[in-house]
Amino acid sequence: MVNLEDIRREYEHPPLMEEEMDENPVVQFQEWMDLAIKYYKSDSNAMILSTVSGSGQPSSRTVLLKNVTKAGFVFYTNYNSRKGNEILLNPHVALLFYWPGLDRQIRIEGKAEKVGSEISDKYFNSRPEGSKKSAIVSPQSEEIEDFLAFKEKWEFLVDKENLERPENWGGYEVFPDYFEFWQGRKNRFHDRIAYKKIDKHEFKFQKVRLAP
Ligand SMILES: Cc1cc2nc3c(=O)[nH]c(=O)nc-3n(C[C@H](O)[C@H](O)[C@H](O)COP(=O)(O)O)c2cc1C
Incomplete structure (x- = not known):
């Protein structure tokens, strides 16, 4: 394997100034996401979701961000x-976006809540037939003993007109209380602007600069 210590590049980008960052971190997020979508075309909405088990063991996986509301990420x-069971025990989660090339990272921390069933139904019904079938037959995260039988279940699910959302599949909305926007800069002198929630009831945040 190549020596990883030899891999190095500079992050050459203009500065991130507090006064140019929107007061509302969701608006700022949307601005960065729009640029990432322009830059990458696909999968710029992929994010790392971290959850914590009852014993305190964190785990991470990629999921796709499917909606941004006024105050949440769906x-x-x-x-x-596994993630669903962990969220049930502890709804505190972290989201992470990293866009190489743009050399930007966004960290979000908050609480996850299930979205209403009508929202999940609407999204489920918009999915392609094959994805619907996978959501219906897959006991996600469980160990599979007989893979052939499992695959057959998918293939024999032929009542294509009637693929309803199973109750155990749906959306979560993450309501954030912390954001951090990171811009890679020259000499590893990176810019980091964090937003801390300052009001329990209102969606109000205070911006602070963090050391790189
Ligand atoms: C690019 C990408 C996008 C993914 N999107 C989703 C998603 O939106 N929802 C989902 O349940 N799993 C998604 N996955 C699969 C998850 O990373 C993970 O394997 C799965 O959710 C099971 O995680 P768990 O066992 O920790 O619950 C995606 C994986 C990748 C690499």
Whole structure:
């Protein structure tokens, strides 16, 4: 394997100034996401979701961000999966976006809540047939003993007109209380602007600069 210590590059970008960052971190997020979508075309909405088990063991996986509301970030998954079970025990989660090339990272921390069933139904019904079938047959995160039988289940799910969302599949909305916007800069003198929630009831944040 190549020596990883030899891999090095500079991050050459203009500065991130507090006064140019929107007061509302969701608006700032949308601005960065729009640029990432222009830059990458696909999968710029992929994010790392971290959850914590009852014993305090963190775990991370990639999921796709599917909606940004006024105050939250929505993704869809199996409620009985490892992440779903962990969120049930502890709703505090972290989201992470990293866009190489733009050399930007956004960290978000907050609480996850299930979205209403009508929202999950609407999104489920918009998915391609094959994805619907996978959501229906897959006991996500469980060990599979007979893979052939499992695959057959998918293939024999032929009532294509009637693929309803299973109750154990749907959306979560993450309501953030912390954001951090990171811009890679020259000489590893990076810019980091964090937003801390300052009001329990209102969506109000205070911007602070963090050391690189
Ligand atoms: C690019 C990418 C996008 C993914 N999007 C989703 C998603 O939106 N929802 C989902 O449940 N799993 C998604 N996955 C799969 C998850 O990373 C993970 O394997 C799965 O959710 C099971 O995680 P768990 O066992 O920790 O619950 C995605 C994986 C990748 C690499």
